[in-house]
Amino acid sequence: xxxxxxxxxxxxxxxxxxxxxxxxxxxxxxxxxxxxxxxxxxxxxxxxxxxxxxxxxxxxxxxxxxxxxxxxxxxxxxxxxxxxxxxxxxxxxxxxxxxxxxxxxxxxxxxxxxxxxxxxxxxxxxxxxxxxxxxxxxxxxxxxxxxxxxxxxxxxxxxxxxxxxxxxxxxxxxxxxxxxxxxxxxxxxxxxxxxxxxxxxxxxxxxxxxxxxxxxxxxxxxxxxxxxxxxxxxxxxxxxxxxxxxxxxxxxxxxxxxxxxxxxxxxxxxxxxxxxxxxxxxxxxxxxxxxxxxxxxxxxxxxxxxxxxxxxxxxxxxxxxxxxxxxxxxxxxxxxxxxxxxx
Amino acid sequence: xxxxxxxxxxxxxxxxxxxxxxxxxxxxxxxxxxxxxxxxxxxxxxxxxxxxxxxxxxxxxxxxxxxxxxxxxxxxxxxxxxxxxxxxxxxxxxxxxxxxxxxxxxxxxxxxxxxxxxxxxxxxxxxxxxxxxxxxxxxxxxxxxxxxxxxxxxxxxxxxxxxxxxxxxxxxxxxxxxxxxxxxxxxxxxxxxxxxxxxxxxxxxxxxxxxxxxxxxxxxxxxxxxxxxxxxxxxxxxxxxxxxxxxxxxxxxxxxxxxxxxxxxxxxxxxxxxxxxxxxxxxxxxxxxxxxxxxxxxxxxxxxxxxxxxxxxxxxxxxxxxxxxxxxxxxxxxxxxxxxxxxxxxxxxxxxxxxxxxxxxxxxxxxxxxxxxxxxxxxxxxxxxxxxxxxxxxxxxxxxxxxxxxxxxxxxxxxxxxxxxxxxxxxxxxxxxxxxxxxxxxxxxxxxxxxxxxxxxxxxxxxxxxxxxxxxxxxxxxxxxxxxxxxxxxxxxxxxxxxxxxxxxxxxxxxxxxxxxxxxxxxxxxxxxxxxxxxxxxxxxxxxxxxxxxxxxxxxxxxxxxxxxxxxx
Numbered sequence: 001x002x003x004x005x006x007x008x009x010x011x012x013x014x015x016x017x018x019x020x021x022x023x024x025x026x027x028x029x030x031x032x033x034x035x036x037x038x039x040x041x042x043x044x045x046x047x048x049x050x051x052x053x054x055x056x057x058x059x060x061x062x063x064x065x066x067x068x069x070x071x072x073x074x075x076x077x078x079x080x081x082x083x084x085x086x087x088x089x090x091x092x093x094x095x096x097x098x099x100x101x102x103x104x105x106x107x108x109x110x111x112x113x114x115x116x117x118x119x120x121x122x123x124x125x126x127x128x129x130x131x132x133x134x135x136x137x138x139x140x141x142x143x144x145x146x147x148x149x150x151x152x153x154x155x156x157x158x159x160x161x162x163x164x165x166x167x168x169x170x171x172x173x174x175x176x177x178x179x180x181x182x183x184x185x186x187x188x189x190x191x192x193x194x195x196x197x198x199x200x201x202x203x204x205x206x207x208x209x210x211x212x213x214x215x216x217x218x219x220x221x222x223x224x225x226x227x228x229x230x231x232x233x234x235x236x237x238x239x240x241x242x243x244x245x246x247x248x249x250x251x252x253x254x255x256x257x258x259x260x261x262x263x264x265x266x267x268x269x270x271x272x273x274x275x276x277x278x279x280x281x282x283x284x285x286x287x288x289x290x291x292x293x294x295x296x297x298x299x300x301x302x303x304x305x306x307x308x309x310x311x312x313x314x315x316x317x318x319x320x321x322x323x324x325x326x327x328x329x330x331x332x333x334x335x336x337x338x339x340x341x342x343x
Numbered sequence: 344x345x346x347x348x349x350x351x352x353x354x355x356x357x358x359x360x361x362x363x364x365x366x367x368x369x370x371x372x373x374x375x376x377x378x379x380x381x382x383x384x385x386x387x388x389x390x391x392x393x394x395x396x397x398x399x400x401x402x403x404x405x406x407x408x409x410x411x412x413x414x415x416x417x418x419x420x421x422x423x424x425x426x427x428x429x430x431x432x433x434x435x436x437x438x439x440x441x442x443x444x445x446x447x448x449x450x451x452x453x454x455x456x457x458x459x460x461x462x463x464x465x466x467x468x469x470x471x472x473x474x475x476x477x478x479x480x481x482x483x484x485x486x487x488x489x490x491x492x493x494x495x496x497x498x499x500x501x502x503x504x505x506x507x508x509x510x511x512x513x514x515x516x517x518x519x520x521x522x523x524x525x526x527x528x529x530x531x532x533x534x535x536x537x538x539x540x541x542x543x544x545x546x547x548x549x550x551x552x553x554x555x556x557x558x559x560x561x562x563x564x565x566x567x568x569x570x571x572x573x574x575x576x577x578x579x580x581x582x583x584x585x586x587x588x589x590x591x592x593x594x595x596x597x598x599x600x601x602x603x604x605x606x607x608x609x610x611x612x613x614x615x616x617x618x619x620x621x622x623x624x625x626x627x628x629x630x631x632x633x634x635x636x637x638x639x640x641x642x643x644x645x646x647x648x649x650x651x652x653x654x655x656x657x658x659x660x661x662x663x664x665x666x667x668x669x670x671x672x673x674x675x676x677x678x679x680x681x682x683x684x685x686x687x688x689x690x691x692x693x694x695x696x697x698x699x700x701x702x703x704x705x706x707x708x709x710x711x712x713x714x715x716x717x718x719x720x721x722x723x724x725x726x727x728x729x730x731x732x733x734x735x736x737x738x739x740x741x742x743x744x745x746x747x748x749x750x751x752x753x754x755x756x757x758x759x760x761x762x763x764x765x766x767x768x769x770x771x772x773x774x775x776x777x778x779x780x781x782x783x784x785x786x787x788x789x790x791x792x793x794x795x796x797x798x799x800x801x802x803x804x805x806x807x808x809x810x811x812x813x814x815x816x817x818x819x820x821x822x823x824x825x826x827x828x829x830x831x832x833x834x835x836x837x838x839x840x841x842x843x844x845x846x847x848x849x850x851x852x853x854x855x856x857x858x859x860x861x862x863x864x865x866x867x868x869x870x871x872x873x874x875x876x877x878x879x880x881x882x883x884x885x886x887x888x889x890x891x892x893x894x895x896x897x898x899x900x901x902x903x904x905x906x907x908x909x910x911x912x
Contacts, residue, residue, distance in 0.1 A: 157626050164626045166619055171590050171610040172397040
């Protein structure tokens with residue numbers, strides 16, 4: 001077990017090092033002054049320039065530059081934005097929770113819908129229900145997020161006017177960002193109309209989360225179905241049937257827990273897809289998260305933000321993958337033999 | 344393998360009916376609860392703001408600061424001028440005249456050079472975390488604010504960029520000789536010469552009054568730029584918080600001298616995309632929205648919850664020539680181009696008909712409008728012959744600068760530029776369209792490197808002078824308003840004579856003459872006077888549309904009766 005964790009941590013460190021190296025190469029290849037691209041300070045004066053050179057060891061070899069680049073970034077110094085001169089790290093701290101909030105809720109919804117439907121499909125194997133769910137999930141998987149989002153806005157937002165189409169909360173509710181998660185912030189705030197604020201926050205959440213949840217939900221349906229079928233076919237199920245256990249007991253007490261493992265493993269792999277879709281969803285629904293910020297930065301060629309965004313998003317995906325891997329091993333003894341950690 | 348699955352399933356579901364039923368029951372229940380959970384949040388009635396009395400305004404961008412003195416940028420003016428501050432006098436669009444504000448009474452002496460203002464008493468300044476006023480508004484604040492603009496030795500003159508474009512364009516520094524405090528509630532302003540537009544300029548969005556006491560405190564604290572970023576004014580709202588690129592929050596000033604606002608807060612939701620603003624308006628996230636695009640007008644009209652307010656705008660969109668550059672230093676070439684541009688087509692395609700065709704720089708609404716001008720008819724043959732006459736029978740190529748942003752006077756300058764490109768191609772003139780972001784665009788214009796430019800002007804006040812001196816005077820070449828780079832001493836003389844009296848009958852001939860000159864020499868081709876639109880939800884009342892730009896929420900309120908009726912139904 002410990003050996004496995006050590007291997008995983010090792011893998012994490014090296015992957016991140018390679019990631020940093022690629023971003024470092026990218027920053028070097030960008031047009032313009034290197035000192036400016038690294039620090040984000042445009043037209044630095046002499047004192048500032050000297051400081052940047054010292055920080056990033058620009059007068060030393062490329063390897064020193066690379067190491068000090070990692071050092072700066074790991075200490076949370078991502079430089080300042082070209083656009084507004086604000087610290088990128090601080091901006092990121094306020095924006096990241098919005099994205100995480102969106103992704104987490106979407107994932108929860110994907111599980112709430114995906115798991116039962118996947119089990120349903122497995123039970124109805126090769127019957128109408130199965131074909132129907134498989135077909136629907138294939139359609140759901142193929143629909144581009146931006147199209148779905150826009151259609152949802154057109155219909156539920158503009159046509160029926162049921163749901164708000166932009167932002168996280170009506171601005172009349174003065175909720176100060178403490179954690180950055182709207183629902184928690186409403187709880188922590190001392191505004192007068194908390195009930196209404198919750199309602200409003202939920203109304204704002206529905207369309208983006210549902211839009212974002214469609215793809216992971218279809219993936220969950222398909223994986224659950226496959227693994228459930230595998231488990232249901234196993235000998236221990238046959239044995240429990242022979243003992244006369246109730247089918248519901250068999251499904252929920254025996255087959256499902258074992259089928260869950262690969263599903264959870266897949267979910268962590270879905271994270272990078274989810275983040276990409278989240279960025280598109282954020283732009284469509286004007287959700288003030290990291291995706292919208294990054295896309296804005298791309299328009300404005302704000303290189304420090306772009307490189308910081310790549311580092312943080314990719315780093316986050318790598319981190320979650322490694323952590324979920326370790327957790328999975330910790331909870332699934334039979335997988336520990338796979339010390340080389342193939343999924 | 345698939346077959347074995349089938350076998351297994353057939354085995355485990357040996358009693359299929361009961362199992363299926365229970366199982367389905369469970370799934371349905373879980374769906375039901377999820378659905379319930381979601382529906383609880385998704386109440387079709389989004390108008391639950393009724394209980395939080397406030398108004399959200401979808402604005403189009405970030406203000407550059409909270410001091411309108413420093414800019415002519417409409418976004419900044421909207422966010423500060425009528426919300427946070429007051430002026431000595433105000434212009435009332437309904438009455439069409441100057442009405443009292445911080446000065447409750449004024450008096451102009453016989454030679455029109457000395458203005459005496461009697462100031463209002465018991466006017467309180469705002470307070471914020473850093474500043475609590477110890478005294479009421481008085482003459483010191485007026486002198487502090489006006490001197491900041493005109494006196495280069497004033498401690499705040501250089502703060503926040505030190506540029507006062509509106510005041511520079513109307514020559515405030517030259518026209519004001521001195522400002523004298525008679526007592527705490529009385530000041531006199533001495534002018535160097537008669538200026539009929541002076542009162543209108545004092546009523547403009549930009550001539551706001553700040554607190555001298557706050558200024559002095561900030562000097563002690565060495566935080567001078569706070570005066571424009573953490574503003575203290577006398578207006579109906581105080582600034583609560585500002586998150587750039589996100590929102591601005593205002594709280595009512597309960598001590599407002601002209602009756603505290605009836606809403607509990609005012610929020611500017613910064614939404615640069617026009618379609619997003621309309622979407623937010625329709626779904627209730629916004630109550631009032633800035634600058635709807637002409638193409639969206641139909642949708643707004645069709646929506647019963649929304650109300651469109653229309654006002655003939657005192658603005659003009661024009662194609663300006665750099666009259667110092669060949670071939671545009673030749674009036675015949677400019678006339679030729681005036682004949683080659685089909686304004687009607689531009690109004691149809693760019694404004695979707697929501698504008699009136701412009702013959703003069705002045706909108707027909709103005710009392711000084713010259714009805715006898717002979718407009719340039721769209722006539723390709725005439726244009727070609729004029730070009731030949733000027734020696735350009737083979738045409739030439741020119742650059743046309745257009746900004747990719749929506750302005751009040753032109754919703755889509757790039758599209759306009761493309762139309763002009765097509766129209767001028769017919770007479771053999773090749774147009775290269777050049778474009779930058781709005782801020783860079785304005786900066787680069789100051790080098791006068793362009794051949795022609797698509798610009799426009801929105802009046803700051805009701806005086807016709809506002810359409811001439813800021814755009815055509817020699818002084819405005821330096822301050823940047825004179826985009827046609829046109830300096831004509833005779834023309835300046837006419838403009839100066841026109842403001843030497845307050846008598847409209849005396850001034851009219853000069854303005855008619857000025858328009859005649861402009862029509863003959865064509866330093867610019869006026870294209871359109873855009874209508875001004877503002878959209879709001881129907882239950883928001885007390886909002887009027889100011890023809891001079893600058894939105895005011897001081898009297899706005901949410902009409903409750905209708906919503907409460909809906910709720911009881």
